[in-house]
Amino acid sequence: MxxxxxxxxxxxxxxxxxxxxxxxxxxxxxxxxxxxxxxxxxxxxxxxxxxxxxxxxxxxxxxxxxxxxxxxxxxxxxxxxxxxxxxxxxxxxxxxxxxxxxxxxxxxxxxxxxxxxxxxxxxxxxxxxxxxxxxxxxxxxxxxxxxxxxxxxxxxxxYPAWWISATQAAYPHDWQAILQVGNTAPPLTLRVNRRKTNVADYLRTLADQAIAATQIGPDAVRLQQPVPVTQIPGFGDGLVSVQDAAAQMAAALLDVDDGMRVLDACAAPGGKTGHILERARADLVALDSDAKRLPRIAENLQRLQLAANLQVGDAAAADWWDGRLFDRILADVPCTASGIVRRHPDIRWLRRKADTAQLATLSAQILDNLWRMLRPDGKLLFVTCSLWPLESEAQAAAFAMRNQAIRLAATGQLLPTANLEQDHDGLFYALFQKPTA
Ligand SMILES: C[S@@+](CC[C@H](N)C(=O)[O-])C[C@H]1O[C@@H](n2cnc3c(N)ncnc32)[C@H](O)[C@@H]1O
The missing domain is CATH 1.10.940.10 (NusB-like)
Known part of the structure; x- marks a missing residue:
């Protein structure tokens, strides 16, 4: 009250x-x-x-x-x-x-x-x-x-005691720095929409408005001081989106060409969906199991003036699938979100230790299910925003073994401390290719 x-x-x-x-x-x-x-x-x-x-x-x-x-x-x-x-x-x-x-x-x-x-x-x-x-x-x-x-x-x-122990066990050298970074306020990083402008022009627009910023990735610009979204030049017109520098690596790794059929399997709120479509004119299905989160994808795409086929569905099932194989699949699976804790500092107090294993089991089901929807020679990009190996590297290794997937070069585990120049979150990327026959 x-x-x-x-x-x-x-x-x-x-x-x-x-x-x-x-x-x-x-x-x-x-x-x-x-x-x-x-x-x-x-x-x-x-x-x-x-x-x-x-x-x-x-x-x-x-x-x-x-x-x-x-x-x-x-x-x-x-x-x-x-x-x-x-x-x-x-x-x-x-x-x-x-x-x-x-x-x-x-x-x-x-x-x-x-x-x-x-x-x-x-x-x-x-x-x-x-x-x-x-x-x-x-x-x-x-x-x-x-x-x-x-x-x-x-x-x-x-942090809860189990979280401290898990970080210490996974990163015996870096655990203190990782915990410390998780208690700092995150930077405001923008993704420049290359369909509408480019980083050099956008940096000039920012400079004209006395907003200090640096380029920290192919499409990524970090503001020196965070500002409210309403004060970001061109945001409403889709010139830029707010997206962490590590999250911006997904679209390039997925390697999408114009005309490809792409599945973004856990898509809401559509951050990576938008980036993929900014880079290629793809025929994209954006799937999410949470119907309440789907409008967020629609809003984001509308602002960017892009289009996708939005579907509510379980990525671990096939009742939503029309049977046509995909050229590319992005599996940004649900996880503990331990790599983005500085953006969501409540997560540590909401998660329980058992969540890690439960979420890893669900992700394994999602990955195995999506694999059969990929065309031979097609690529699947597995993403988590977790720092725990059970959800990331161990999951990727077990998946490759179960499915005889070819593992291509990708970043692996990105630590939120590893590249302070880029100042990105702790994401994990593994890229797989399906053998031809
Ligand atoms: C890490 S978020 C995705 C972030 C998104 N890719 C982006 O870049 O904006 C994970 C999403 O997976 C969805 N999800 C959870 N379980 C799912 C399932 N079984 N099938 C499809 N989506 C699922 C959640 O609703 C959530 O929106």
Whole structure:
């Protein structure tokens, strides 16, 4: 429920973010939780921005905030919204990064506004004194409390323990850098639509508007400072799309020529679909099992003035298939998304360890099913945005063995830390060719 608070106050934004964090802890993804809050609170753009900022910051610092709360509160704060409020406030005031980027909110203002937020809510008013006491004690005993909390790796790294172990096991040399990068805000990277313009011309357009940017891939341009989508020149006219530099590697690897029949098997929201069609006049089927996500592909293609045959269907089944073989198949399978955690910092708190094996099993079914839909000599590109070998390299190796697939050169596992110049996400690519007869 919308609290009776001034809608431009930090208390209002803290309250909204606290509700969203509580929903994430209950299993809802942060973007959906925030969308629900925005609607219920009738939040205006400025408050939305603040709630989003606090929500995302809290996800990146939730391990530390929860560990501090355990040290500071005698029993678990209830309701979940109160737990969320304390976590948001602690995340904002306890960041060891004391630069303006790490700590943009004044600590005393945060404490004051968190108390105001609690007081304004009938479900939390009883705990107003506790919120004040907990947060003020943190400020008084900050160093000792942080030292104690940081003994727990979950508080130190801000990931669940199983996630830290999985990263350590897979990347004995790079695990700390990978975890660290996952707690930073991602860059805003654009894909220039080569059907409408080119990178050199677009960089000039950006320079004319005093937006600093660099080319970091064949079609990829990274802005020095992220800006809202509405301020990206030419976005509405389809000159550019927002897409990470690693995700932009898919279209080139798939090697599509004009006239080819292409299947994009897990297509929504259509980022890679759009890029493939920008590069070639293909006859493309964009399939996704989630009917609610299909309109996102349609919107993206409409903006780019491109067309595909959109279908709802299960890539692990064939009831949607007309029996005609494809020249190229893109299998951007569902996965834990552990390689894009800096864009989606809530994922780590939503996933369970068992998800990795379950998702890998589904992906294996999808890959085996799609293989029979590929023409001899055709190519299938397997993509995940995961860092776990079970979902990526081990999956690719097992698939090639089961299907006698020829493995062609592709990037393999891209680490989000590997090329800081390009500053891309952690994707995995394996490319397979079907033997002729
Ligand atoms: C990683 S996302 C795809 C991102 C997309 N390729 C892009 O570049 O914008 C995975 C997609 O797979 C879809 N999906 C999950 N299970 C599926 C299945 N069995 N068949 C088809 N699509 C599936 C999800 O709904 C989700 O949209």
């Amino acid at each position: 919308k609290p009776p608070l001034k809608t431009d106050s930090l208390a209002f934004s803290l309250h909204g973010a606290a509700q969203a964090v509580a929903w994430v802890r209950g299993g809802t993804a942060l973007p959906q939780a925030l969308a629900q809050v925005f609607a219920q609170y009738e939040a205006l753009p400025q408050a939305r921005g603040a709630m989003q900022d606090i929500g995302y910051r809290t996800m990146r610092q939730l391990g530390r905030a929860e560990a501090l709360l355990t040290l500071l509160a005698k029993k678990a704060p209830e309701p979940a919204k109160l737990h969320g409020l304390l976590c948001c406030a602690l995340a904002l005031i306890s960041n060891p990064d004391q630069t303006p980027a790490g700590t943009p909110y004044n600590a005393f203002t945060v404490v004051d506004q968190a108390v105001t937020a609690a007081q304004a809510d009938p479900d939390m008013a009883h705990a107003k004194g506790m919120v004040n006491a907990v947060l003020r004690r943190f400020l008084r005993e900050r160093d000792a409390l942080l030292q104690e909390a940081m003994k727990d790796p979950v508080a130190l790294w801000n």
